[in-house]
Amino acid sequence: QVRLVESGGGLVQAGGSLRLSCAAAGRTFSNYAMAWFRQAPGKEREFVARINRSGGTTYYEDSVKGRFTISRDNAKNTVYLQIDSLKPDDTAVYYCAARWGPLGGSSDSDYNYWGQGTQVTVSS
Helix, strand or coil: CCEEEEECCEEEECCCCEEEEEEEECCCHHHEEEEEEEECCCCCCEEEEEECCCCCCEEECHHHCCCEEEEEECCCCEEEEEECCCCHHHCEEEEEEEEECCCCCCCHHHCCEECCCEEEEEEC
């Protein structure tokens, strides 16, 4: 069992930045591929970014490339999502997810463990 707890969300103005964190507990964090998803009001949950176990490989959803950066610190059992140049369309609940193995895909069904989410609201 892996327990995930997100933090770092909040209310920011368009053009601002946030760094989301997801702290993991329960198993060897470095054995798990990680990802971030988000769910906007009235929409389905969508993939944002994913990272392999070592942190050396990352993938992003096209609309966030160049603005979002996923990273991890295995010594701190934490994965991060740096969000720059925020837009109102980025408003959503952001979730981190984990799966055992080297790298997960971009579907939420690829991941076994989920955090409770952190709200990001971007004002125009």
